[in-house]
Amino acid sequence: MFEQPSTLILEIFFFLLGAILSIFVSRMFFGSRKLRRQNVALRQEREVVFDFIHNIGEVFSSAEEMNMESLLKRILFFTAKTAKAASGVIYLFTPDRSRLFARAVSGIFPPLYDSRHHH
DSSP: OOOOOOHHHHHHHHHHHHHHHHHHHHHHHHHHHHHHHHHHHHHHHHHHHHHHHHHHHHHHOOOOOHHHHHHHHHHHHHHHHTTTOOOOEEEOOOOOSEEEEEEEESSSOSSSSOOGGOO
């Protein structure tokens, strides 16, 4: 009544099983490569953040007095260096908060308002 499965059916079964396993293993392999790339990118971002925090910490620790102008220029310098930017600007609000003015400028960057007129 029960017949032995034919060799052809067994071969097809094992072929399909092997194909499914190879697909599973390849997905795992490529998934781990993607995770490694993401890990490297996150480590690089973490390094940039730590360098930035360290540099800003040096700004505050080396400042003998809190001169806002030089402090902002040094923060801008380290920010531009960390971001690998050619230029940058720090804008502050006027006392009445009606507009922004450039307080620190680095590189070629046209400020909206001249910082000498709004202190």
